[in-house]
Amino acid sequence: MSDDDRFDDFLRNAARDYNAPPPTPRDAMWARIDAERRARADAARAVEARQLPLRRLWWPLAIGIAAALVLGIGIGRWWGAGGRERGAGANFAAVPGSTQAPAVRGESAGPRAPGSRAGAPADTAPAGATVPRTPSEPERARTFAGRGAAPTGPVGADAGSREEAERRFYEAAAVDHLGRAEVLLTSFREESKRGTVDAQVTAWAGDLLGTTRLLLDSPATEDPRLRKLLGDLEVVLAQIAQLHPTKGVRPDELQIIDEAVRDHDMMTRLRTAIPAGTLPAGS
Amino acid sequence: MDEQQLLERAKTGDPAAERALYDAHVDRIYRLAFRLAGSDDLAQDFTQETFIRAFARLRDFRGDSAFGTWLHSIAVTVALNGMRKVKRFRSREAVLDEALDHGTSARRAEPDLKHRLAQAIDALPIGYRTVFLMHDVEGYTHEEIAQSLGLQTGTSKAQLSRARAKLREALADFAGEWTA
Numbered sequence: 001m002s003d004d005d006r007f008d009d010f011l012r013n014a015a016r017d018y019n020a021p022p023p024t025p026r027d028a029m030w031a032r033i034d035a036e037r038r039a040r041a042d043a044a045r046a047v048e049a050r051q052l053p054l055r056r057l058w059w060p061l062a063i064g065i066a067a068a069l070v071l072g073i074g075i076g077r078w079w080g081a082g083g084r085e086r087g088a089g090a091n092f093a094a095v096p097g098s099t100q101a102p103a104v105r106g107e108s109a110g111p112r113a114p115g116s117r118a119g120a121p122a123d124t125a126p127a128g129a130t131v132p133r134t135p136s137e138p139e140r141a142r143t144f145a146g147r148g149a150a151p152t153g154p155v156g157a158d159a160g161s162r163e164e165a166e167r168r169f170y171e172a173a174a175v176d177h178l179g180r181a182e183v184l185l186t187s188f189r190e191e192s193k194r195g196t197v198d199a200q201v202t203a204w205a206g207d208l209l210g211t212t213r214l215l216l217d218s219p220a221t222e223d224p225r226l227r228k229l230l231g232d233l234e235v236v237l238a239q240i241a242q243l244h245p246t247k248g249v250r251p252d253e254l255q256i257i258d259e260a261v262r263d264h265d266m267m268t269r270l271r272t273a274i275p276a277g278t279l280p281a282g283s
Numbered sequence: 284m285d286e287q288q289l290l291e292r293a294k295t296g297d298p299a300a301e302r303a304l305y306d307a308h309v310d311r312i313y314r315l316a317f318r319l320a321g322s323d324d325l326a327q328d329f330t331q332e333t334f335i336r337a338f339a340r341l342r343d344f345r346g347d348s349a350f351g352t353w354l355h356s357i358a359v360t361v362a363l364n365g366m367r368k369v370k371r372f373r374s375r376e377a378v379l380d381e382a383l384d385h386g387t388s389a390r391r392a393e394p395d396l397k398h399r400l401a402q403a404i405d406a407l408p409i410g411y412r413t414v415f416l417m418h419d420v421e422g423y424t425h426e427e428i429a430q431s432l433g434l435q436t437g438t439s440k441a442q443l444s445r446a447r448a449k450l451r452e453a454l455a456d457f458a459g460e461w462t463a
Contacts, residue, residue: 012419014400021317024310033331
């Protein structure tokens with residue numbers, strides 16, 4: 001017998017003790033196998049039972065989804081066509097790239113900011129050219145449309161570019177509006193420190209309140225942060241608009257509004273919502 | 284009732300036939316699982332999983348090979364996959380133990396032949412180790428091993444030869460034990 005054969009025999013004998021198995025626990029293992037198979041079968045049946053209603057609902061669901069899609073596309077096209085007409089009208093009415101045209105037309109339309117002279121031209125008012133006058137909503141719409149925000153494409157442009165133009169239009173409108181709201185709230189807070197408020201400020205707040213509501217109902221509020229900001233702004237503006245300076249304003253009324261502005265961190269949120277350089281000089 | 288009849292009945296879900304097939308093969312499966320795992324818990328887990336899978340796939344068994352061979356191929360797959368997971372876990376544990384032992388001055392006793400052999404078998408590559416345990420320890424033929432592991436018979440023989448060579452090298456200090 002060679003060394004190799006002797007080693008193989010030795011190895012086989014010695015290795016018998018390596019991981020030597022005990023007697024097979026047959027019944028214990030069978031019980032567990034049986035239980036596990038039942039559990040897996042139950043789980044499979046449960047999954048199938050959950051999927052069955054979905055399978056049954058599949059066709060009605062698919063038809064429903066398809067109908068919703070068709071309806072959505074139809075509404076989108078109808079809305080897009082209406083928006084194009086509206087946008088085209090605004091473009092024709094406004095002077096592109098200029099904010100002065102609507103301001104001149106709306107000279108006597110809105111209330112003046114405190115400190116400005118009645119009938120004074122906008123460019124002579126202190127603390128910013130836009131403060132003395134608040135153009136009405138249609139004027140602002142024309143202003144935004146002509147501010148290089150590319151609000152509408154040429155007639156016949158595809159739906160995507162129209163939607164994009166519409167979105168940019170509303171974004172520009174929202175930014176402009178927030179800028180005006182910031183100016184208003186700054187004015188209000190300065191006056192409220194003295195315990196007074198100008199009637200023009202409350203009228204101005206009423207005007208901005210209407211625009212806020214319009215923006216809240218517009219696609220601009222697809223952004224949840226902007227929607228929340230506009231919602232909070234609406235409350236504050238409503239409080240200011242309800243003041244009656246001619247009948248006298250109680251200090252606690254002013255304090256409540258001031259606290260609302262502070263608690264909602266309105267000024268900071270307004271400033272952060274307005275991208276730098278997006279407002280015209282003086283806003 | 285022969286195995287073919289049992290299989291036909293088991294395919295229809297007959298529990299008595301399933302139990303009879305289990306009883307016929309469970310010992311070899313469990314022994315092999317224990318040899319590979321070195322732990323009763325693991326061996327039982329691997330054995331149970333083997334039979335659960337086998338009964339679940341019984342309709343796919345076409346009888347090209349013996350039922351025992353088919354069962355062993357499932358068992359080896361289950362055991363080796365399970366051992367890979369356990370090995371990863373144990374290697375992390377070993378690193379931790381080593382870190383804890385670091386700095387202790389206790390001198391360990393020299394391992395005896397069995398201990399050294401066990402260490403050498405553990406250190407074999409998993410393929411060599413499986414073939415060695417199946418052939419030299421559990422007495423499987425190369426044909427059975429090849430079918431269970433999906434190898435050529437020649438590959439099984441070659442792996443056994445390399446496994447033995449490695450073990451001989453590892454046990455060189457004990458050469459007198461088998462040359463005497």
